[in-house]
Amino acid sequence: MIHPVYQLFFILTNSLFCMAAIRDPTKRHIKARIVGGYDTSIMNVPYLASLQVKTQQYAMHICGAVIVTKIYLLTAGHCVTELSDDKTKGSEKYTVLLPQDYAVKYGSSYAEKGDLLMIKKFFVHPNYNFVELFNDIGAIAVAKDIVFSKSAQPAKLPKGNFTETSAQLEKFTESRVECKAYGWGVTTARTYSNVKVVALHLVKTDVCQKILAEKKMGRVDNETQFCTLEEKAKKDACQGDSGGPLYCNGVIWGLVSWGQGCARPGHPGIFARADVARRWLEDVVFHIPLPGCSSKVFMISGLKNICILILNIYFILFITDYLSK
DSSP, rough: OOOHHHHHHHOOOOOOOHHHHHHHHTTTOOOOBBBBBBBBOOGOOTTEEEEEEEEEEEEEEEEEEOSSSSSSEOOOOGGGGEEOSSSGGGGTTTEEGGGGGEEEEEEETTTTTEEEEEEEEEEEETTTOOOOTTTEEEEEEEESSOOOOBBBBBOOOOOOOOOOHHHHHHHHHTOOOOEEEEEEOOOTTTOOBBBBEEEEEEHHHHHHHHHHHHTTTOOOOTTTTEEEEESSSSOOOTTTTTTTEEEEEEEEEEEEOSSSSSOTTTTTTEEEEHHHHHHHHTGGGGOOOOOOOOOOOOOOOOOHHHHHHHHHHHHHHHHHHHHHH
């Protein structure tokens, strides 16, 4: 029989290990919600994926992403960056997140389910403005091919040069085409949230700019962004939906970027232009060599966790030796 003191030691060390493991290494607890929308199926949006932060025991949704190829996905630039800790660089400086701390899930209506892939590399648009969120475009390269199926397909992105795609966006705005934004509801480690969709309408950039100026919300860059606006209805994408798609007439035209609050009538929602993102992918990202990648899904990190693991191994060896006598 194992001595009670050893039993207590084993319980305490394993408890400490588990407590350390479930901490979110980035301390980012982001709620994700489509406001004023309704549940839908991943079959209706098979190009949608979830960017998730990893912990020792689970992964948690933080942003949407759009499948482009078997290896690459698009998302918002602010989803893969954070403010630099180096205060001497100024407030506009940022650092790219560490790929090993994050993962992508795809192929399920639930962000917590689906197939999980490790990430090889994050990319950020070279003209990304961390403060004003101009060129709010990021990309993800996963470590293993996405397996295409009815619930996982590459998105159709706008074709043509800047003039052609800008003209098409203008037509959508004038004709009040109904576009749809997709994202996941509030998520935690122990609840499942179905993907949601909300219908939105584009608004002219000059109208959007005027509203933003009046409300002192910021600016919009016509060459890299566009706006949606619901004058009366409480409908919008929200935090955590960032990086997800805006679907108009069979094509992904926007990536959820920012707004003030969520679903406030008369407050525009700002989207990064997917045509700009597509040209950046083809001209730059696809030509950048990818690094090797570890196959480990959840790596044990931190001196505290390593010490506790060593103690547990030592204890198991000790008990094995004790019982064999």
